[in-house]
Amino acid sequence: MNIDAIEAAAARLAGHARRTPLLSSPFLDEIAGRPVHVKAECLQHTGSFKFRGAWSAISALPEGTRGVIAFSSGNHAQGVALAAKLHGLPSVIIMPSDAPALKRANTAALGAEVILYDRATEDRDAIGERLAEERGLSLVRPFDDAQVIAGQGTCGLEIAAQAAELGIERATMLTCCGGGGLTSGIALALEARAPGIKVRTVEPEDSDDVARSLAAGELLRNAFQSRSICDAIITPAAGKLTFPIMQRLCGPGLSVRDEECLKAVALAFLRLKIVLEPGGAAALAAALFHGDALDDGPVIVTASGGNVDPAIFARALETLPD
């Protein structure tokens, strides 16, 4: 994996993915005690950065591809469904039968065939393999795939260019981190295009496998199922491709509490006028409330997704003073 793959993905995404804005507010700078710049990937198609990786992977498939398949109950599902539809390809998304009705409906409305399975009694991978073989479908992995990482890396290319426009040469880049696709893509892009911007991961405190893995020097899994509301960035473990990249390029991992993410959601509403889901606000929460763990200087954060249930958003708003 290197910058060439990311540049090639950027060429394939041009005119299809959005160049999302880098936002800021003097009110957030004051809370953080330093300049904070927010890469608003919630404004990407389907409401998260996942569209980039999905488009990158699908646009790199060989001619004659008959369709794609993905496992996801969340943002990856919607990104794959829309990217496949825009390529004129059928998509099958395999979701647990207890996935939220809204996410199922959205994914189906974006043109995917949604197939539900029972987490307790059925084997997801077996269902996927059978369908892929029967129908000749190509699997689009959520993060551990070179083309997916390259697609997410296009977000890093934009950050490098936007930071240069602002005159920022040295900064800390905080990423909301699940499996590490976005983090490793951004880290590769910044290594090549903005080497003074150093990446650190942010995770929910009860799902901090990447922070522990970086500290231990080996790929560790989460011991138990997280109960965090940051569902978008909860994964059992980082990937075989993503972890070595993070190990080479990222500083120590950070973690945040759910309450801090809810406060960051509310402050992004109040000061930036963007809608974030809790997992998409984790990096902003770290910038606002864990500045003591960061080097001096400006911070850039990913606001990686905005697919939040209205009830959770209403809860976040309650954290604001009257």
Added chain:
Amino acid sequence: MNIDAIEAAAARLAGHARRTPLLSSPFLDEIAGRPVHVKAECLQHTGSFKFRGAWSAISALPEGTRGVIAFSSGNHAQGVALAAKLHGLPSVIIMPSDAPALKRANTAALGAEVILYDRATEDRDAIGERLAEERGLSLVRPFDDAQVIAGQGTCGLEIAAQAAELGIERATMLTCCGGGGLTSGIALALEARAPGIKVRTVEPEDSDDVARSLAAGELLRNAFQSRSICDAIITPAAGKLTFPIMQRLCGPGLSVRDEECLKAVALAFLRLKIVLEPGGAAALAAALFHGDALDDGPVIVTASGGNVDPAIFARALETLPD
């Protein structure tokens, strides 16, 4: 007023105002039955397009200007306060004493001196004139000023360029309309740069002075104080500069109900991941719920501001199905 003034304002705003994105969602297209493109000015500095006009006016003041003064309890106040601060000029904002505490606090935090007056017993204009004379301050009008209109017109230049990128030559442009600064600026910019895009105004139904004025062919005032929640676009009447421009360039005015604006706020949350105030969602509401009053073809709308009270936003979210 012509396109040259807008181009000159754009040169002064370059690197200071944000180029806001033009957003869309297949879900909104489906509701509207046509493509809908949303110019997200809520993402502008201070959360509304008002920063453009304020920057344009303040950057055009003569050398030696000692400071600025404005009357506003809302978005204009914040735009002027920040633009003045960034020019290194003091600002005085005159607000009614019953203005929301958050707006007062925001305006003060952006560097303005906030002076409160009692709507019932004090004469706002007299206070402003006395202060302007005593301190040598320049008045920044909210809409009826050539440099303010030129600044808002930069939004129209961006729309023309963004529509061209999408291959849109003919469309209806719907603007959230109060005093007509944004509308007339956009109309002038589109006349010169995208003449196939025709502007129509959108107002709250109990504050539809521009629609009535356009129909009557003369400048009419609202007969009574509106009770709409769309406070950002409630004004007694359009301006002596803005109305003739709208009369020459705009089609018949539209109006929307408060409930429709709340639904549009909720749909912008759900589908675009942006935060709108009710008045900033009026044009989107017309696109979604009044398509029968529009010519065929794509619609572009201004999402002109996002400075909404959390309680009102929570009310909007309640309009979404579970």
